[in-house]
Amino acid sequence: RRQKFLKRAGGLYWSGGGRAKASGTTVKVRPPGAKRYVKVKATDVIDRTMPAGSGYQAFAEVTRLMGDDPEGTWWVADARLREGVSRHAGWSLVVAATDPRRPYSQVVVLDTATVVDGRHDGLRIPLAGLTPAAVPARIDLVTWEGDPGLDGERVTLGGGPLRPEGGRREADNVFDGSANGAEGWKNTFGLDIDTYRSVLGEHPVLRISTGKDVVLFGVAMVGVHARS
Structure with a gap:
């Protein structure tokens, strides 16, 4: 039986190599059941400088496109990029929905668009706002420009x-260019969408670090099944 949700919200993130002004801030989207693409314009765009050039992350809310049943295949086209070596382009749909079976659960979405490399201490994201402690948590991460041949990347809580639950499932090479929901995880061209599961501590902190690779960390979605 299909599960029904009371409320939902959807955000579309896309990224590519190059500056956003040069690459464009619109994409074409075709939701499940639609016959045509519609143009979606970003409401938030962030440019970042990376060793092999620049990269950007764009965001647009697409809740209105989800309709009564958002399940199915989504298509996104023309996430533009600057051509060249070590370039990426991709997109991810992030959806948060209420579950009437778990009325006290919590979810938080953090979009940082931060460059993470081995020369610094990595990215630190406090999650103290999620309570209570000692409950199972699901962590979904969206990261751009991951390379499967460069190891040393870690996610800790x-x-x-x-x-990660997908891709090569290596704890020391988490950003291996694999994406949940993609048609063949080896063909995502620098896009990582990974799911992790852990238990929250009393003062939980999500940490993302790399060794040899340089990635553009995009989005973290963390949900906990609070006790009812």
Whole structure:
């Protein structure tokens, strides 16, 4: 039986190599059941400087395109990029929905668009606003420009390295160019969409670090099933 949700919100993120002004801030979107693409313009765009050039992340709310049933295949076209070596382009749909079976659960979406490399201490994201502690958590991460041949990347949540549920499932090479929901995870061209599961501590902090690789970290979505 299809599960019904009371409320939902959807955000579309896309990224590519090059500056946003030169690459464009619109994409074409075709939701499930639609026959034509519609243009979607970004409401938030961030440019970042990376070793091999620049990169950007764009965001637009697409809740209105989801309709009564957002399940199915979504198509996004023309996420533009600057051509060249070590370039990427991709998109991710982030959806948060209420679940009437778990009325006290919580979810938070953090979009940082931060460059993470081995020369610095990595990215630190406090999650103290999610309560209570000692409950299972699901973490979904969107990261751009991951390379499967460069290891040393880790995701932790107060303990040892977390292992992604998809891709190569290596705890020491989490950004391997694999994406949940893609038609063949090896063909995502620098896009990583990974799911992790852990248990929140008393003062949880999500940490993302790399060794050899340089990535543009985009979005973290963390949900907990609070006790009812």
